[in-house]
Amino acid sequence: MQAVTILLVSVICITIFGTFFHSMMSRRTKGISRRIYQARMNISMGIMFVSIAILQLTTPGGSWLRYTFIFLIFALGVINLYYGVKHRRYFLQLTHRKP
Template sequence: MVNTLQWVFGALIIVTCFLSALYSFRSRRTNDGLQRGLYASKMNISMGLMLIFIAIIQMFLFSGSSLRVVIGALFFLLGLFNLFAGMRNRSHFTRLMK
């Protein structure tokens, strides 16, 4: 069971890392300001999910040392902040595009 969860979260981390890099590249290459903001917000959402998945692996799937739990909690909080900021910015830029 634990081995399966490690594979699933590992795959999710790889996918969100790829999406984060893709949206970062797209936001830097576009000339339109609205598209740039939309791609940057999608990058923040992907990065936030990636950090949350890393935190879940750190805190729950390995033996619990205090340092591992603290680092996992920091990643989790940073991931939540990125996720919230990305969702807020995405709603703002989608409203501007309409």
Template sequence: MVNALQWFFSILVVVTVLFSALYSIRSRRARDGRLRGLYASRMNISMGLMLIFIAIIQMFMFPGSSIRVAVGAVFLLLGLFNLFAGLRNHSHFTRLMRQ
């Protein structure tokens, strides 16, 4: 069961890395500032989810040590911040695109 969860979260990390790279490339190549911001916010959401999944793997899938839990907690906090900032910016740029 634990092995299946490790594979599941590993696949989720790889998928979110691919989405982060895709939106990063799109953001850098976009000419319109609104599209650039929209793609950057999607990249932040993907990176936030990736960091959260890495934190889950670190904290719950391996035997705990204090360093592993501390690194997992830092990744979790960074991931939550990126996710929050990405969602906030996505709603802002979505409203700008509608105008």
């Protein structure tokens, strides 16, 4: 159980730095590459939210309100992850098209 907690905390820390990095890079670039960085930021945020929800599930105790918030955080993470992957695929296809 302690190894899972350490793994989840390290994943959260890595994705926090990834989110900030991709956010800064998306502000510095223009065009399609900006959208690709925004999609990567959404992927990082999705992984971070899912990891936070799983980390909260491993802690003892709980009530229906706590589980409701955990579910909302998990759902937000899955949505961010889905749309981040979807938009990344779309914009990468746009960069590889031949005019």
